[in-house]
Amino acid sequence: MTEQISLVDYLVLGDEPHLVAHECTACGARFFDRRNACAECSGTEFRSVDIPTEGELRTFTIVAFAAPGIPVPFVAGVVDCGGTSVRANIINVDADPEHVTLGMKVRLAMFSLGTDEAGTEAVGFGFEPAA
Numbered sequence: 001m002t003e004q005i006s007l008v009d010y011l012v013l014g015d016e017p018h019l020v021a022h023e024c025t026a027c028g029a030r031f032f033d034r035r036n037a038c039a040e041c042s043g044t045e046f047r048s049v050d051i052p053t054e055g056e057l058r059t060f061t062i063v064a065f066a067a068p069g070i071p072v073p074f075v076a077g078v079v080d081c082g083g084t085s086v087r088a089n090i091i092n093v094d095a096d097p098e099h100v101t102l103g104m105k106v107r108l109a110m111f112s113l114g115t116d117e118a119g120t121e122a123v124g125f126g127f128e129p130a131a
């Protein structure tokens, strides 16, 4: 069986893949990167919270030019998942304004970044339209 590893440490794989944020216990601000102190209140206590896998597209940019090797166009967006903003690409959709609209319902989706010789698959995430 192929072992999967997540590209980012806040993506939890398994039967029900989801994102996990660090939530400041003092003010409730949520962050996906590791922090020593809260950017909002300088609190230093955090707890892990599961982020809903479905959300709404809050804002997006259709990226037409990128570094060599990165397929374009693609859609870079911010998804509101139950009140938590998640930066992610919108995937499995045509990257044009006809198919990508503000407020559209999206859900978490995994994609493979490739498998190494040992059979370990690297997994990234984006959001795809929720049918």
Ligand SMILES: [Zn+2]
Pocket (backbone or CB within 6 Å): 024, 025, 026, 027, 028, 029, 038, 039, 040, 041, 042, 043
């Ligand atoms: Zn805080």
